[in-house]
Amino acid sequence: MKILVTGGAGFMGSHLVDYLINEGNEVTVLDDLSGGFKDNVNKQATFMKGSINDVELVNKAVDEVDVIFHLAAYAAEGLSHFIKHFNYENNLIGSINLINAAINNNVKRFVFTSSMAVYGTNQTPFDESLTPNPEDSYGISKYAVERELAITHELFGMKYVIIRPHNVYGVRQNIGDPYRNVIGIFMNRIMQGKPPRIYGDGEQTRAFSYIDDIVPCLAKSAFIRAAEGQIINLGAAEPTNINDLAEMVLRAMGSNLKSIHTPPRHEVKHAFCTIKKSEEILGYKTKVHLMEGIQKMAEWAKRVGPRKSKVWEKYEVEKNLPSFWKVLK
Ligand SMILES: NC(=O)c1ccc[n+]([C@@H]2O[C@H](COP(=O)([O-])OP(=O)(O)OC[C@H]3O[C@@H](n4cnc5c(N)ncnc54)[C@H](O)[C@@H]3O)[C@@H](O)[C@H]2O)c1
Numbered sequence: 001m002k003i004l005v006t007g008g009a010g011f012m013g014s015h016l017v018d019y020l021i022n023e024g025n026e027v028t029v030l031d032d033l034s035g036g037f038k039d040n041v042n043k044q045a046t047f048m049k050g051s052i053n054d055v056e057l058v059n060k061a062v063d064e065v066d067v068i069f070h071l072a073a074y075a076a077e078g079l080s081h082f083i084k085h086f087n088y089e090n091n092l093i094g095s096i097n098l099i100n101a102a103i104n105n106n107v108k109r110f111v112f113t114s115s116m117a118v119y120g121t122n123q124t125p126f127d128e129s130l131t132p133n134p135e136d137s138y139g140i141s142k143y144a145v146e147r148e149l150a151i152t153h154e155l156f157g158m159k160y161v162i163i164r165p166h167n168v169y170g171v172r173q174n175i176g177d178p179y180r181n182v183i184g185i186f187m188n189r190i191m192q193g194k195p196p197r198i199y200g201d202g203e204q205t206r207a208f209s210y211i212d213d214i215v216p217c218l219a220k221s222a223f224i225r226a227a228e229g230q231i232i233n234l235g236a237a238e239p240t241n242i243n244d245l246a247e248m249v250l251r252a253m254g255s256n257l258k259s260i261h262t263p264p265r266h267e268v269k270h271a272f273c274t275i276k277k278s279e280e281i282l283g284y285k286t287k288v289h290l291m292e293g294i295q296k297m298a299e300w301a302k303r304v305g306p307r308k309s310k311v312w313e314k315y316e317v318e319k320n321l322p323s324f325w326k327v328l329k
Pocket of ligand 1: 052073094169
Protein backbone atom coordinates (compact mmCIF):
# COMPACT_ATOMS: atom_id res chain seq x y z
CA MET A 1 0.00 0.00 0.00
CA LYS A 2 1.22 3.55 -0.75
CA ILE A 3 1.24 5.55 2.44
CA LEU A 4 2.11 9.15 3.29
CA VAL A 5 3.18 9.93 6.85
CA THR A 6 3.39 13.63 7.67
CA GLY A 7 5.65 14.29 10.64
CA GLY A 8 7.46 11.03 9.90
CA ALA A 9 10.80 12.42 11.09
CA GLY A 10 9.30 13.09 14.51
CA PHE A 11 8.96 10.90 17.54
CA MET A 12 5.70 9.00 16.94
CA GLY A 13 5.86 9.39 13.16
CA SER A 14 9.28 7.76 12.80
CA HIS A 15 8.26 4.71 14.84
CA LEU A 16 5.08 4.48 12.80
CA VAL A 17 7.06 4.61 9.54
CA ASP A 18 9.32 1.78 10.75
CA TYR A 19 6.27 -0.32 11.58
CA LEU A 20 4.53 0.36 8.24
CA ILE A 21 7.68 -0.43 6.25
CA ASN A 22 8.13 -3.65 8.21
CA GLU A 23 4.60 -4.58 7.18
CA GLY A 24 5.60 -4.21 3.53
CA ASN A 25 4.14 -0.79 2.71
CA GLU A 26 5.66 1.86 0.46
CA VAL A 27 6.06 4.94 2.64
CA THR A 28 6.70 8.60 1.90
CA VAL A 29 7.54 11.00 4.73
CA LEU A 30 6.73 14.70 4.54
CA ASP A 31 8.40 16.63 7.32
CA ASP A 32 9.94 20.10 7.59
CA LEU A 33 12.30 18.98 10.40
CA SER A 34 11.05 21.80 12.63
CA GLY A 35 10.67 19.33 15.48
CA GLY A 36 11.98 16.08 14.05
CA PHE A 37 15.31 14.78 12.77
CA LYS A 38 16.44 13.37 9.42
CA ASP A 39 18.25 10.57 11.30
CA ASN A 40 14.90 9.32 12.58
CA VAL A 41 13.63 8.65 9.06
CA ASN A 42 13.73 5.03 7.94
CA LYS A 43 16.19 4.65 5.04
CA GLN A 44 13.61 2.72 3.04
CA ALA A 45 11.12 5.59 3.11
CA THR A 46 11.03 8.35 0.51
CA PHE A 47 11.79 11.55 2.36
CA MET A 48 10.34 14.88 1.25
CA LYS A 49 11.64 17.78 3.29
CA GLY A 50 9.08 20.54 3.48
CA SER A 51 6.03 21.93 5.15
CA ILE A 52 2.37 21.00 5.05
CA ASN A 53 1.91 24.72 4.50
CA ASP A 54 3.47 24.38 1.05
CA VAL A 55 0.38 23.56 -1.02
CA GLU A 56 2.31 22.55 -4.14
CA LEU A 57 4.52 20.17 -2.20
CA VAL A 58 1.54 18.73 -0.34
CA ASN A 59 -0.21 18.00 -3.66
CA LYS A 60 2.92 16.26 -4.90
CA ALA A 61 3.26 14.21 -1.72
CA VAL A 62 -0.38 13.08 -1.80
CA ASP A 63 -0.36 12.08 -5.47
CA GLU A 64 -1.39 8.41 -5.85
CA VAL A 65 -1.35 7.80 -2.12
CA ASP A 66 -3.84 5.28 -0.63
CA VAL A 67 -3.57 6.22 3.02
CA ILE A 68 -2.44 9.33 4.88
CA PHE A 69 -1.30 9.34 8.49
CA HIS A 70 -1.27 13.00 9.44
CA LEU A 71 1.03 13.57 12.41
CA ALA A 72 2.83 16.80 11.49
CA ALA A 73 2.09 19.44 14.10
CA TYR A 74 3.75 21.55 16.74
CA ALA A 75 2.30 20.02 19.86
CA ALA A 76 3.08 22.45 22.66
CA GLU A 77 -0.17 22.91 24.54
CA GLY A 78 0.94 25.48 27.11
CA LEU A 79 3.01 27.50 24.66
CA SER A 80 0.26 27.60 22.05
CA HIS A 81 -1.46 30.52 23.88
CA PHE A 82 1.61 32.64 23.16
CA ILE A 83 2.14 31.59 19.53
CA LYS A 84 -1.48 31.52 18.40
CA HIS A 85 -0.90 32.60 14.82
CA PHE A 86 1.85 30.06 14.30
CA ASN A 87 -0.25 27.38 15.97
CA TYR A 88 -3.27 27.85 13.72
CA GLU A 89 -1.22 28.24 10.56
CA ASN A 90 0.86 25.15 11.25
CA ASN A 91 -1.63 22.85 12.93
CA LEU A 92 -4.93 23.93 11.36
CA ILE A 93 -4.22 25.49 7.95
CA GLY A 94 -1.50 22.91 7.25
CA SER A 95 -4.03 20.16 8.00
CA ILE A 96 -6.58 21.80 5.71
CA ASN A 97 -4.02 21.77 2.86
CA LEU A 98 -3.65 18.07 3.39
CA ILE A 99 -7.40 17.41 3.56
CA ASN A 100 -7.92 19.34 0.30
CA ALA A 101 -5.23 17.27 -1.40
CA ALA A 102 -6.66 14.06 0.04
CA ILE A 103 -10.12 14.83 -1.36
CA ASN A 104 -8.73 15.76 -4.77
CA ASN A 105 -6.61 12.61 -4.93
CA ASN A 106 -9.32 10.22 -3.70
CA VAL A 107 -7.29 9.08 -0.71
CA LYS A 108 -8.87 5.97 0.77
CA ARG A 109 -8.25 6.59 4.45
CA PHE A 110 -7.06 9.62 6.43
CA VAL A 111 -5.77 8.95 9.95
CA PHE A 112 -5.39 12.03 12.08
CA THR A 113 -3.54 12.19 15.38
CA SER A 114 -5.65 14.59 17.36
CA SER A 115 -5.04 14.96 21.06
CA MET A 116 -6.47 14.55 24.50
CA ALA A 117 -6.17 18.36 24.61
CA VAL A 118 -9.58 18.54 22.91
CA TYR A 119 -11.26 17.49 26.18
CA GLY A 120 -10.00 20.46 28.22
CA THR A 121 -11.31 20.47 31.78
CA ASN A 122 -13.83 17.70 31.65
CA GLN A 123 -15.09 14.72 33.56
CA THR A 124 -12.27 12.19 34.08
CA PRO A 125 -11.53 9.68 32.78
CA PHE A 126 -12.18 11.35 29.43
CA ASP A 127 -14.51 9.27 27.32
CA GLU A 128 -14.80 9.72 23.55
CA SER A 129 -18.49 10.58 23.93
CA LEU A 130 -17.78 13.73 26.00
CA THR A 131 -18.35 17.11 24.39
CA PRO A 132 -14.90 18.60 23.74
CA ASN A 133 -13.95 21.70 25.67
CA PRO A 134 -10.41 22.59 24.53
CA GLU A 135 -8.70 25.23 26.65
CA ASP A 136 -5.66 26.06 24.59
CA SER A 137 -5.01 27.06 20.99
CA TYR A 138 -3.38 23.73 20.23
CA GLY A 139 -6.44 21.79 21.43
CA ILE A 140 -8.78 24.12 19.55
CA SER A 141 -6.87 23.54 16.30
CA LYS A 142 -6.98 19.77 16.81
CA TYR A 143 -10.72 19.89 17.42
CA ALA A 144 -11.28 22.04 14.33
CA VAL A 145 -9.47 19.44 12.20
CA GLU A 146 -11.58 16.67 13.74
CA ARG A 147 -14.74 18.53 12.72
CA GLU A 148 -13.35 19.20 9.24
CA LEU A 149 -12.75 15.48 8.75
CA ALA A 150 -16.28 14.61 9.84
CA ILE A 151 -17.77 17.15 7.44
CA THR A 152 -15.38 16.12 4.67
CA HIS A 153 -16.64 12.58 5.06
CA GLU A 154 -20.26 13.73 4.85
CA LEU A 155 -19.69 15.82 1.74
CA PHE A 156 -17.02 13.89 -0.14
CA GLY A 157 -17.14 10.41 1.37
CA MET A 158 -13.50 10.44 2.47
CA LYS A 159 -12.94 7.81 5.16
CA TYR A 160 -11.10 8.89 8.26
CA VAL A 161 -10.05 7.85 11.75
CA ILE A 162 -9.36 10.20 14.63
CA ILE A 163 -6.87 8.99 17.20
CA ARG A 164 -6.44 10.92 20.43
CA PRO A 165 -3.11 9.76 21.87
CA HIS A 166 -2.29 10.70 25.42
CA ASN A 167 1.13 11.59 26.82
CA VAL A 168 3.22 9.29 24.69
CA TYR A 169 6.90 9.04 25.61
CA GLY A 170 9.94 6.98 24.69
CA VAL A 171 13.05 6.63 22.58
CA ARG A 172 13.54 9.35 19.90
CA GLN A 173 11.36 11.92 21.66
CA ASN A 174 12.66 15.44 21.15
CA ILE A 175 14.11 16.01 24.63
CA GLY A 176 15.55 19.37 23.54
CA ASP A 177 12.18 21.11 23.41
CA PRO A 178 11.71 22.97 26.70
CA TYR A 179 8.00 23.60 26.09
CA ARG A 180 6.55 20.09 25.86
CA ASN A 181 6.94 16.40 26.78
CA VAL A 182 7.51 16.51 30.51
CA ILE A 183 9.52 13.27 30.77
CA GLY A 184 11.97 14.41 28.08
CA ILE A 185 12.27 17.87 29.66
CA PHE A 186 13.09 16.31 33.04
CA MET A 187 15.70 13.99 31.50
CA ASN A 188 17.37 16.77 29.52
CA ARG A 189 17.57 18.96 32.64
CA ILE A 190 18.91 16.16 34.84
CA MET A 191 21.68 15.43 32.32
CA GLN A 192 22.69 19.09 32.64
CA GLY A 193 22.75 18.87 36.44
CA LYS A 194 19.46 20.80 36.74
CA PRO A 195 16.55 19.47 38.85
CA PRO A 196 13.10 18.67 37.39
CA ARG A 197 11.00 21.81 37.50
CA ILE A 198 7.35 21.21 38.42
CA TYR A 199 4.51 23.66 37.78
CA GLY A 200 2.51 24.36 40.93
CA ASP A 201 2.00 21.65 43.56
CA GLY A 202 2.73 18.77 41.16
CA GLU A 203 -0.55 17.08 42.02
CA GLN A 204 -1.77 17.36 38.43
CA THR A 205 -2.24 13.92 36.82
CA ARG A 206 -1.62 12.43 33.39
CA ALA A 207 -1.54 8.86 32.03
CA PHE A 208 1.79 8.21 30.30
CA SER A 209 1.94 5.81 27.37
CA TYR A 210 5.03 4.09 26.03
CA ILE A 211 5.56 4.44 22.28
CA ASP A 212 5.82 0.68 21.59
CA ASP A 213 2.28 0.17 22.93
CA ILE A 214 0.91 2.96 20.73
CA VAL A 215 2.41 2.40 17.30
CA PRO A 216 0.85 -0.96 16.30
CA CYS A 217 -2.63 0.33 17.23
CA LEU A 218 -2.10 3.60 15.39
CA ALA A 219 -0.90 1.72 12.29
CA LYS A 220 -3.76 -0.77 12.39
CA SER A 221 -6.38 1.96 12.69
CA ALA A 222 -6.08 2.64 8.96
CA PHE A 223 -6.97 -0.92 8.01
CA ILE A 224 -9.64 -1.95 10.52
CA ARG A 225 -13.19 -1.46 9.25
CA ALA A 226 -14.58 -0.85 12.77
CA ALA A 227 -12.25 2.15 13.18
CA GLU A 228 -13.73 4.02 10.21
CA GLY A 229 -15.22 7.37 11.20
CA GLN A 230 -14.40 6.75 14.85
CA ILE A 231 -12.74 8.87 17.50
CA ILE A 232 -10.47 6.68 19.63
CA ASN A 233 -8.42 7.54 22.71
CA LEU A 234 -5.08 5.78 22.56
CA GLY A 235 -2.75 5.21 25.49
CA ALA A 236 -2.43 4.05 29.06
CA ALA A 237 -5.25 4.34 31.61
CA GLU A 238 -3.33 4.67 34.87
CA PRO A 239 -2.90 8.30 35.98
CA THR A 240 0.31 9.41 37.71
CA ASN A 241 0.93 12.75 39.36
CA ILE A 242 3.86 14.89 38.30
CA ASN A 243 5.61 14.70 41.71
CA ASP A 244 5.72 10.89 41.47
CA LEU A 245 6.72 11.09 37.83
CA ALA A 246 9.69 13.33 38.67
CA GLU A 247 10.82 10.85 41.34
CA MET A 248 10.65 7.99 38.84
CA VAL A 249 12.65 9.91 36.24
CA LEU A 250 15.29 10.88 38.83
CA ARG A 251 15.59 7.23 39.88
CA ALA A 252 15.88 6.00 36.29
CA MET A 253 18.53 8.60 35.56
CA GLY A 254 20.45 7.63 38.73
CA SER A 255 20.30 11.21 40.02
CA ASN A 256 20.24 12.58 43.57
CA LEU A 257 18.79 15.94 42.50
CA LYS A 258 15.58 17.19 44.16
CA SER A 259 12.67 18.60 42.18
CA ILE A 260 11.84 22.28 42.44
CA HIS A 261 8.41 23.91 42.11
CA THR A 262 7.46 27.02 40.12
CA PRO A 263 4.17 28.97 40.19
CA PRO A 264 1.33 27.05 38.51
CA ARG A 265 0.54 27.73 34.87
CA HIS A 266 -2.78 27.70 33.04
CA GLU A 267 -3.31 24.00 32.40
CA VAL A 268 -5.88 21.27 32.86
CA LYS A 269 -5.35 19.71 36.31
CA HIS A 270 -6.43 16.12 35.66
CA ALA A 271 -6.26 14.60 32.21
CA PHE A 272 -6.52 10.89 31.55
CA CYS A 273 -8.74 8.82 29.31
CA THR A 274 -10.89 5.74 29.05
CA ILE A 275 -9.29 3.00 26.96
CA LYS A 276 -12.21 0.62 26.38
CA LYS A 277 -12.75 1.67 22.79
CA SER A 278 -9.08 1.27 21.85
CA GLU A 279 -9.03 -2.15 23.51
CA GLU A 280 -12.11 -3.26 21.61
CA ILE A 281 -11.34 -1.80 18.20
CA LEU A 282 -7.54 -1.66 18.05
CA GLY A 283 -6.57 -4.37 20.56
CA TYR A 284 -4.77 -1.86 22.78
CA LYS A 285 -3.02 -3.24 25.86
CA THR A 286 -0.55 -1.55 28.19
CA LYS A 287 2.43 -3.85 27.94
CA VAL A 288 5.19 -1.45 28.99
CA HIS A 289 4.46 -0.04 32.43
CA LEU A 290 5.63 3.39 33.44
CA MET A 291 8.80 2.65 35.39
CA GLU A 292 9.96 0.16 32.75
CA GLY A 293 9.28 2.63 29.94
CA ILE A 294 11.02 5.46 31.75
CA GLN A 295 14.01 3.20 32.31
CA LYS A 296 14.18 2.33 28.58
CA MET A 297 13.96 5.98 27.64
CA ALA A 298 16.52 6.99 30.29
CA GLU A 299 19.04 4.48 28.91
CA TRP A 300 18.57 5.93 25.44
CA ALA A 301 18.72 9.55 26.70
CA LYS A 302 21.97 8.88 28.54
CA ARG A 303 23.40 7.32 25.40
CA VAL A 304 22.55 10.30 23.16
CA GLY A 305 23.25 12.89 25.87
CA PRO A 306 21.60 16.24 26.58
CA ARG A 307 20.18 18.20 23.70
CA LYS A 308 20.54 21.96 23.40
CA SER A 309 17.15 23.53 24.06
CA LYS A 310 15.48 25.04 21.02
CA VAL A 311 14.12 28.31 22.28
CA TRP A 312 11.26 30.19 20.60
CA GLU A 313 12.81 33.25 18.89
CA LYS A 314 9.88 35.59 19.30
CA TYR A 315 6.70 34.97 21.26
CA GLU A 316 3.60 36.51 19.65
CA VAL A 317 2.21 37.37 23.08
CA GLU A 318 4.47 38.13 26.06
CA LYS A 319 1.71 38.95 28.53
CA ASN A 320 1.36 36.24 31.22
CA LEU A 321 4.16 34.19 29.67
CA PRO A 322 5.61 31.90 32.40
CA SER A 323 8.65 33.79 33.71
CA PHE A 324 11.19 31.03 33.05
CA TRP A 325 10.14 30.90 29.38
CA LYS A 326 11.07 34.60 29.21
CA VAL A 327 14.57 33.91 30.50
CA LEU A 328 15.12 31.01 28.09
CA LYS A 329 15.71 33.63 25.37
N1 LIG B 1 3.51 12.68 21.87
C1 LIG B 1 2.33 12.81 22.45
O1 LIG B 1 2.18 12.57 23.65
C2 LIG B 1 1.12 13.21 21.66
C3 LIG B 1 -0.11 13.24 22.33
C4 LIG B 1 -1.23 13.62 21.61
C5 LIG B 1 -1.14 13.94 20.27
N2 LIG B 1 0.07 13.90 19.66
C6 LIG B 1 0.13 14.26 18.24
O2 LIG B 1 0.87 13.27 17.56
C7 LIG B 1 1.61 13.88 16.51
C8 LIG B 1 3.07 13.51 16.61
O3 LIG B 1 3.59 14.00 17.84
P1 LIG B 1 5.08 13.75 18.30
O4 LIG B 1 5.05 13.65 19.77
O5 LIG B 1 5.66 12.65 17.52
O6 LIG B 1 5.74 15.14 17.93
P2 LIG B 1 7.08 15.46 17.10
O7 LIG B 1 7.33 16.91 17.23
O8 LIG B 1 8.17 14.55 17.50
O9 LIG B 1 6.65 15.14 15.62
C9 LIG B 1 5.98 16.04 14.80
C10 LIG B 1 6.73 16.13 13.49
O10 LIG B 1 6.01 17.02 12.64
C11 LIG B 1 6.95 17.83 11.96
N3 LIG B 1 6.26 19.06 11.59
C12 LIG B 1 5.79 20.03 12.41
N4 LIG B 1 5.23 21.01 11.69
C13 LIG B 1 5.35 20.65 10.38
C14 LIG B 1 4.95 21.24 9.16
N5 LIG B 1 4.34 22.43 9.12
N6 LIG B 1 5.22 20.60 8.01
C15 LIG B 1 5.85 19.41 8.01
N7 LIG B 1 6.26 18.79 9.14
C16 LIG B 1 6.00 19.41 10.32
C17 LIG B 1 8.09 18.03 12.93
O11 LIG B 1 9.30 18.37 12.29
C18 LIG B 1 8.15 16.68 13.62
O12 LIG B 1 9.05 15.82 12.99
C19 LIG B 1 1.30 15.36 16.59
O13 LIG B 1 0.27 15.65 15.69
C20 LIG B 1 0.83 15.57 17.99
O14 LIG B 1 -0.05 16.65 18.08
C21 LIG B 1 1.20 13.56 20.32
